[in-house]
Amino acid sequence: MSYLENIRTFVRVYELGSMSAAGRDLRISPAVTSSRIAQLEEHLGVRLFQRTTRSLTPTEQGKAFYRGACQVLESVEAAEARVAEITENPKGALYVAAPLGVGRRLIAPQVPEFLRLYPEVTLRLRLTDRRVDLTTEGLDLAFFLGQPEDSNLRIRKIADVERVLCAAPSYVAARGMPRSGWEIVEQGHECLNLRFPGATEFQWRLMTEEGARRFRVAGRYECDDGDVLTDWALAGHGIALKPVFEVAELLRAGRLVPVATETPPEPIQMACLFTHRRRQDPKVRLFMEFVIDRIAAVIRAAGGGGQPAP
Numbered sequence: 275m276s277y278l279e280n281i282r283t284f285v286r287v288y289e290l291g292s293m294s295a296a297g298r299d300l301r302i303s304p305a306v307t308s309s310r311i312a313q314l315e316e317h318l319g320v321r322l323f324q325r326t327t328r329s330l331t332p333t334e335q336g337k338a339f340y341r342g343a344c345q346v347l348e349s350v351e352a353a354e355a356r357v358a359e360i361t362e363n364p365k366g367a368l369y370v371a372a373p374l375g376v377g378r379r380l381i382a383p384q385v386p387e388f389l390r391l392y393p394e395v396t397l398r399l400r401l402t403d404r405r406v407d408l409t410t411e412g413l414d415l416a417f418f419l420g421q422p423e424d425s426n427l428r429i430r431k432i433a434d435v436e437r438v439l440c441a442a443p444s445y446v447a448a449r450g451m452p453r454s455g456w457e458i459v460e461q462g463h464e465c466l467n468l469r470f471p472g473a474t475e476f477q478w479r480l481m482t483e484e485g486a487r488r489f490r491v492a493g494r495y496e497c498d499d500g501d502v503l504t505d506w507a508l509a510g511h512g513i514a515l516k517p518v519f520e521v522a523e524l525l526r527a528g529r530l531v532p533v534a535t536e537t538p539p540e541p542i543q544m545a546c547l548f549t550h551r552r553r554q555d556p557k558v559r560l561f562m563e564f565v566i567d568r569i570a571a572v573i574r575a576a577g578g579g580g581q582p583a584p
Contacts, residue, residue: 276510280313280317281314281346281347282310283300283314284294284310285336285339285347288332288336288340289409291369292330295310297413300419303424305424316435318335319341320333321333321335323338365396366395366557368557368561369399369411369414370397370414370415370417371413371417372400372417373402373418374402376418376419380399381417381569388561388565391564392557393527403498404498408427416548418544419517422545427547427549428517430546430562431571432544432569433544433569434541434543435544436517436518437517437518438515438525438538439524439529439533440507440514440524440533441507441514441530442508449463451533452533454482454534455482455534455537458491459489464495464511464512465493465495465513466496467493474492475491476492479540480538483536493512503516507530508524508530513533517542518576527583548562557564
């Protein structure tokens with residue numbers, strides 16, 4: 275088993291480009307990480323990485339070994355998956371990522387029941403509104419809203435989610451009620467914008483009589499946490515574009531009100547991403563099947579679409 279762990283450690287060091295990052299990912303110390311790489315190099319009789327104080331670069335031997343190492347791990351994981359399916363006893367750590375609002379409201383509430391059903395699974399849930407990379411971050415599954423950037427990953431669509439432009443009654447009383455996206459832009463309304471890495475401008479895709487159209491919006495408030503935008507909207511600082519399920523209770527209570535209803539936002543896809551290899555793992559498949567119907571049901575109950583995809 276120690277040799278296999280050395281291979282797993284090597285693969286994560288190679289993919290992350292750092293001993294310390296691989297150690298954090300595998301939850302082992304930098305010393306253990308370095309020791310495993312040294313043991314592997316001694317066993318193979320070659321240097322797998324060129325090390326300097328600032329960088330770690332795979333050698334030609336390291337590049338060649340990485341390809342074979344990935345095949346070894348895939349074979350082992352596939353064999354373990356077949357055993358788990360036969361015994362109906364999945365085990366091990368499951369790494370899942372989701373946007374903050376989706377994770378807090380839709381994913382996290384399902385976790386306790388899933389872990390009760392499968393007591394030998396450990397679930398590590400990472401919540402962030404930035405885009406994640408499944409390979410470099412060691413994720414099994416990532417939920418998202420919108421369109422994925424990496425076409426090499428497998429996609430399981432969950433639902434089309436209704437969205438709403440909304441603001442606090444105090445904001446509407448002070449600035450007026452915009453009836454459309456054109457009025458939001460022309461009247462210079464304060465728009466609360468979700469910041470993604472590398473974003474240079476903000477556009478809201480709204481439905482008009484001619485179909486979907488992009489409106490370039492502006493505002494002084496930006497954040498990479500969607501829940502902060504909701505808090506700013508509640509405080510009367512501007513207009514937020516939100517999935518209905520995230521603000522349904524606030525809308526029902528009148529703490530937020532819909533605006534620009536003549537040009538409502540285009541629904542957004544909710545889906546999950548995984549690699550073909552990850553899909554073979556029973557715990558990944560079981561978790562996906564466990565949460566998808568429940569997610570769609572919560573979205574429907576909130577009045578935000580949620581028709582499950584086939």
